[in-house]
Amino acid sequence: MFERRLYYHIDWALLIAIFALCALGVAMIYSTTSDPTRGNSHLYVTQLYAIGIGAVAMVCTLSIDYRTFTDKSHLIYIGLLALLLYVLFLGTVQMGARRWIPLGVFNLQPSEFAKAGVALVLAKYFGETRGMPSWTDLAIAGGLTCLPLALIAKEPDLGTAVTLIPVFLAVAYLAGMQMRILGYMALSLVLIAPVAWKFALKDYQKSRISTFIDPSQDAKGAGYQQIQARITVGSGGLKGKGYMQGTQGQLRFLPVAHNDFIFSVLAEEQGFAGVLVALGLYLFVILRSLEAARLAKDRLGSYLVLGVLASFTFQVVYNITMSAGLAPVKGLTLPLMSYGGSSMIATLAAFGLVLNVRMRRFTN
Amino acid sequence: MAFHEERRRVGLRLSVLQYLVVVLFSALAISFWYLQVVQHDRFQEMADNNHQRTLPLRAPRGVLFDRDGRVLVENRHSYSISIVREHTQDLNRTISLLSKVLGLQEASVREIVDRHRREPSYRPITIVQDATLAQVAAVTARRLSSELPDVVVQQVPTRQYPETLAAHLFGYVGEVNDAQVSNADDLKSGDIVGQSGVEKVYNAMLMGEDGAKRVVVNSTGREIRTLEEIPPTEGKRLQLTIDYDVQKAVEDAFAVSGFNGAAVVLDPSNGEVLAFASLPAYDPNAFAAGIDRNTWSALTTDEDRPLNDRAIQGTYSPGSTFKMAVGLAALEEGIITPDFKVFCPGHANFYGRDFKCWKRGGHGAVDLRHAIEQSCDVYFYTVGNMLGVDKINKWATLLGLGVKSGIDLPNERQGLVPSTEWKRQRMKEKWYAGETISVSIGQGQVSVTPVSMAVYMATLANGGTRVTPHLLKAMDEGTGWKPIPPPAPQSKIDIDPDKLQAIRDGLWMVVNAAGTGGTARIVGKDVAGKTGSAQVISNAGRMAARTTKNLRDNGWFVFFAPRDNPKIAGVIFAEHGIHGGNAARISHHVLDTFFAKQDGRPLPPPPTDLKLDLSDAMAQPHERAAREEQDR
Numbered sequence: 001m002f003e004r005r006l007y008y009h010i011d012w013a014l015l016i017a018i019f020a021l022c023a024l025g026v027a028m029i030y031s032t033t034s035d036p037t038r039g040n041s042h043l044y045v046t047q048l049y050a051i052g053i054g055a056v057a058m059v060c061t062l063s064i065d066y067r068t069f070t071d072k073s074h075l076i077y078i079g080l081l082a083l084l085l086y087v088l089f090l091g092t093v094q095m096g097a098r099r100w101i102p103l104g105v106f107n108l109q110p111s112e113f114a115k116a117g118v119a120l121v122l123a124k125y126f127g128e129t130r131g132m133p134s135w136t137d138l139a140i141a142g143g144l145t146c147l148p149l150a151l152i153a154k155e156p157d158l159g160t161a162v163t164l165i166p167v168f169l170a171v172a173y174l175a176g177m178q179m180r181i182l183g184y185m186a187l188s189l190v191l192i193a194p195v196a197w198k199f200a201l202k203d204y205q206k207s208r209i210s211t212f213i214d215p216s217q218d219a220k221g222a223g224y225q226q227i228q229a230r231i232t233v234g235s236g237g238l239k240g241k242g243y244m245q246g247t248q249g250q251l252r253f254l255p256v257a258h259n260d261f262i263f264s265v266l267a268e269e270q271g272f273a274g275v276l277v278a279l280g281l282y283l284f285v286i287l288r289s290l291e292a293a294r295l296a297k298d299r300l301g302s303y304l305v306l307g308v309l310a311s312f313t314f315q316v317v318y319n320i321t322m323s324a325g326l327a328p329v330k331g332l333t334l335p336l337m338s339y340g341g342s343s344m345i346a347t348l349a350a351f352g353l354v355l356n357v358r359m360r361r362f363t364n
Numbered sequence: 365m366a367f368h369e370e371r372r373r374v375g376l377r378l379s380v381l382q383y384l385v386v387v388l389f390s391a392l393a394i395s396f397w398y399l400q401v402v403q404h405d406r407f408q409e410m411a412d413n414n415h416q417r418t419l420p421l422r423a424p425r426g427v428l429f430d431r432d433g434r435v436l437v438e439n440r441h442s443y444s445i446s447i448v449r450e451h452t453q454d455l456n457r458t459i460s461l462l463s464k465v466l467g468l469q470e471a472s473v474r475e476i477v478d479r480h481r482r483e484p485s486y487r488p489i490t491i492v493q494d495a496t497l498a499q500v501a502a503v504t505a506r507r508l509s510s511e512l513p514d515v516v517v518q519q520v521p522t523r524q525y526p527e528t529l530a531a532h533l534f535g536y537v538g539e540v541n542d543a544q545v546s547n548a549d550d551l552k553s554g555d556i557v558g559q560s561g562v563e564k565v566y567n568a569m570l571m572g573e574d575g576a577k578r579v580v581v582n583s584t585g586r587e588i589r590t591l592e593e594i595p596p597t598e599g600k601r602l603q604l605t606i607d608y609d610v611q612k613a614v615e616d617a618f619a620v621s622g623f624n625g626a627a628v629v630l631d632p633s634n635g636e637v638l639a640f641a642s643l644p645a646y647d648p649n650a651f652a653a654g655i656d657r658n659t660w661s662a663l664t665t666d667e668d669r670p671l672n673d674r675a676i677q678g679t680y681s682p683g684s685t686f687k688m689a690v691g692l693a694a695l696e697e698g699i700i701t702p703d704f705k706v707f708c709p710g711h712a713n714f715y716g717r718d719f720k721c722w723k724r725g726g727h728g729a730v731d732l733r734h735a736i737e738q739s740c741d742v743y744f745y746t747v748g749n750m751l752g753v754d755k756i757n758k759w760a761t762l763l764g765l766g767v768k769s770g771i772d773l774p775n776e777r778q779g780l781v782p783s784t785e786w787k788r789q790r791m792k793e794k795w796y797a798g799e800t801i802s803v804s805i806g807q808g809q810v811s812v813t814p815v816s817m818a819v820y821m822a823t824l825a826n827g828g829t830r831v832t833p834h835l836l837k838a839m840d841e842g843t844g845w846k847p848i849p850p851p852a853p854q855s856k857i858d859i860d861p862d863k864l865q866a867i868r869d870g871l872w873m874v875v876n877a878a879g880t881g882g883t884a885r886i887v888g889k890d891v892a893g894k895t896g897s898a899q900v901i902s903n904a905g906r907m908a909a910r911t912t913k914n915l916r917d918n919g920w921f922v923f924f925a926p927r928d929n930p931k932i933a934g935v936i937f938a939e940h941g942i943h944g945g946n947a948a949r950i951s952h953h954v955l956d957t958f959f960a961k962q963d964g965r966p967l968p969p970p971p972t973d974l975k976l977d978l979s980d981a982m983a984q985p986h987e988r989a990a991r992e993e994q995d996r
Contacts, residue, residue, distance in 0.1 A: 174377050231414065234399045234407025247415040251582035272400040276393060283389045287382060294378050302374055317388050324395055
């Protein structure tokens with residue numbers, strides 16, 4: 001199954017960049033969570049385990065031909081839906097949401113795996129259709145995306161649910177969706193927005209958006225995190241305050257610094273220089289992956305790579321924007337860096353697929 | 365063909381995505397550059413404000429010493445509990461929880477917070493100035509459990525008055541009020557400043573300079589570490605002219621007497637105040653850590669007016685103690701000689717009115733010395749009449765009566781010695797010669813403050829120098845004691861020693877011969893003095909009022925000693941003391957203590973019984989007959 005020559009086609013550069021980001025993440029987690037006054041925290045150890053498991057998952061998704069995965073993608077998809085349903089009714093409740101399946105050592109968050117699952121099923125669907133996707137194709141693909149999206153949104157975990165939309169859009173776009181359809185979608189979104197504001201959004205979501213527009217209206221409440229994020233990033237300056245020398249993250253003015261706001265802490269402690277390094281690594285990972293999509297032997301491979309990459313890129317861009325206080329605060333993690341086992345494992349597994357596609361570009 | 369077409373399209377669209385990603389990342393990089401480089405300073409400042417807190421370290425006020433170096437006023441450590449609103453999420457919750465923890469009324473805590481609401485949020489709002497250990501423990505426990513992270517417990521120096529002596533002299537301290545803050549640029553809200561007495565007058569010296577501690581706090585307000593500490597500078601140490609032993613003697617004797625009143629004891633050579641008292645007093649310690657409302661209202665509504673400084677603010681009729689001024693005026697104006705005699709039949713007629721001597725039987729023929737000794741009213745009616753009110757006014761003023769003494773205490777009031785000019789300006793009326801008769805024995809409109817009486821006696825003692833009473837002897841800025849030169853005298857005249865001697869002799873006889881001040885006698889010390897009693901209300905009015913204590917006569921005793929080359933001069937004013945003799949009994953203990961200390965003898969123990977004469981004058985109408993006449 002794993003032919004020896006495939007080994008030489010592994011994209012080592014991409015792999016190194018990915019693990020460099022993981023290492024950066026672990027370093028920042030260590031910085032924000034090891035507070036001597038609060039007793040030692042071992043979150044960074046947990047993160048290292050997650051990276052280890054993620055690496056194993058990566059080897060798995062790398063070793064088996066991606067076409068095997070896409071062939072079985074309907075099964076994977078159904079299994080995923082089952083897990084999401086299970087979570088919805090029997091999952092553990094934390095912070096008001098039912099997102100996790102307790103697995104003893106850590107909690108599994110199936111929604112993180114939904115991104116790769118949807119990428120697989122959409123890649124297969126569009127890979128099998130020839131020519132420009134018809135309205136029916138788009139509707140079916142949209143339905144396939146919306147089903148898990150609805151289940152995740154119901155948890156509620158709107159942030160993760162929304163990351164599925166770029167997967168659909170990116171794969172459909174690459175599959176040849178006409179630009180004017182994209183235009184229609186944008187138009188209908190604009191029309192739906194006020195209705196959604198009135199009926200669909202919960203109060204806390206509305207306040208998040210309104211405080212984004214004017215953070216000072218609720219400086220101690222919802223706007224607090226946004227203001228603190230800007231202060232954190234801005235005070236970092238060109239060279240940063242030094243590793244573990246940040247005041248905003250270290251003294252907890254910034255909440256969940258090891259999770260949603262890990263990039264802010266990086267910006268504070270390593271400064272603009274550190275930001276450029278991290279942005280460069282992410283950009284490299286994304287461009288290198290797009291390269292894999294271009295090099296893919298078949299459309300299936302391109303779609304799969306892009307599907308995986310779409311949610312990743314969306315999350316990276318959104319989280320980094322948010323960490324500078326330039327976007328409303330949403331519980332979206334920064335893939336590869338933020339603390340979180342499921343996210344780490346799912347992301348590494350997904351990049352296994354990307355490497356897989358590139359590696360097998362010459363095989364038949 | 366279709367395949368090729370498709371391949372091309374995928375490539376094209378991938379390129380579009382590539383450029384999109386590059387554009388997005390460039391936008392991110394530019395945003396971060398803008399925040400981190402362009403706006404860095406602004407955010408750096410905000411971050412510093414976030415995590416750094418400056419806590420004031422209150423400077424201890426300067427310690428006050430007596431003239432022998434004994435500590436009179438010092439500082440003790442107390443704990444203050446304050447709210448720092450900087451990181452407060454819910455002020456109402458903090459207020460209600462804190463008042464519960466401290467056992468205070470929520471409304472009163474809220475009121476304190478409201479009063480300081482407009483101040484910067486990093487400045488602590490002190491809720492309790494002098495917290496009990498139980499309060500400190502309760503708050504600290506809740507700070508550790510992060511229930512009250514915005515509450516700060518600080519160790520602060522608090523003024524301490526070890527013995528509640530000389531309350532009005534020291535005054536008291538209190539939180540600076542808004543008017544004071546706006547009048548001085550070096551004061552800020554929350555500062556503790558002197559509000560009366562020496563604490564107020566020498567506040568600038570005593571205050572010292574507050575230090576500051578910059579600490580790092582986390583988002584819950586807990587202090588993580590200290591960045592910088594500027595220690596406070598203690599206020600300057602001041603040495604007062606007060607003699608602790610004399611001061612204590614005054615207050616001990618007053619305490620035994622049960623009278624309210626005032627006392628001022630001076631060194632007649634330079635005006636140094638050896639003792640200064642006003643009674644009833646208050647406990648300055650009650651103010652030191654912020655006075656509570658009940659104590660304050662009790663003090664302000666007390667009929668005895670304990671906050672009133674009788675020694676410098678009370679104006680009273682001097683009665684017979686005024687006679688030396690009249691006598692000296694007559695001598696100096698050349699109207700009489702010491703041997704000038706008047707025959708006293710017990711009354712005399714002036715301008716068609718009959719004025720009685722206090723001694724109904726009369727004193728017979730008396731010269732000046734005996735007139736002072738016997739306090740013969742008819743003698744001074746006669747002399748005063750010969751002088752006229754303006755000459756009396758001139759000499760009384762030169763001796764320090766009817767003017768401010770210039771003592772270094774706030775809010776001194778001025779007494780009054782009438783003159784034709786005064787009456788014309790004030791009453792728009794002509795002075796009637798008949799009015800001079802009452803003035804001659806210190807009745808009528810004459811009023812004096814106890815401190816001016818002390819100056820009066822010091823001037824007689826030192827031969828004409830109207831010294832300025834003062835309290836500050838030396839100052840120590842940390843480099844050793846530096847004497848403070850005494851203030852210049854208010855005026856200086858050269859009294860003919862022979863004439864002055866006649867007055868002194870008369871005063872000596874009051875105490876050492878057949879006079880009314882015998883109770884102040886100290887063997888070998890030649891105490892010279894004069895009693896006086898002055899009515900608070902007319903006898904007729906008093907009969908009508910039918911009340912007891914607070915309408916009884918005031919008793920005076922003014923003194924200096926020894927007669928020749930005096931070392932001490934002063935006044936004891938016994939409010940409602942009935943007789944000057946009772947004031948003289950108080951003076952005896954004071955003088956006895958002073959001379960015992962000077963001679964190196966053991967100090968006399970506090971008296972247990974002053975053997976006061978509390979017989980009411982109303983029971984002896986013959987003694988008061990003359991006065992009754994005046995009161996019409």
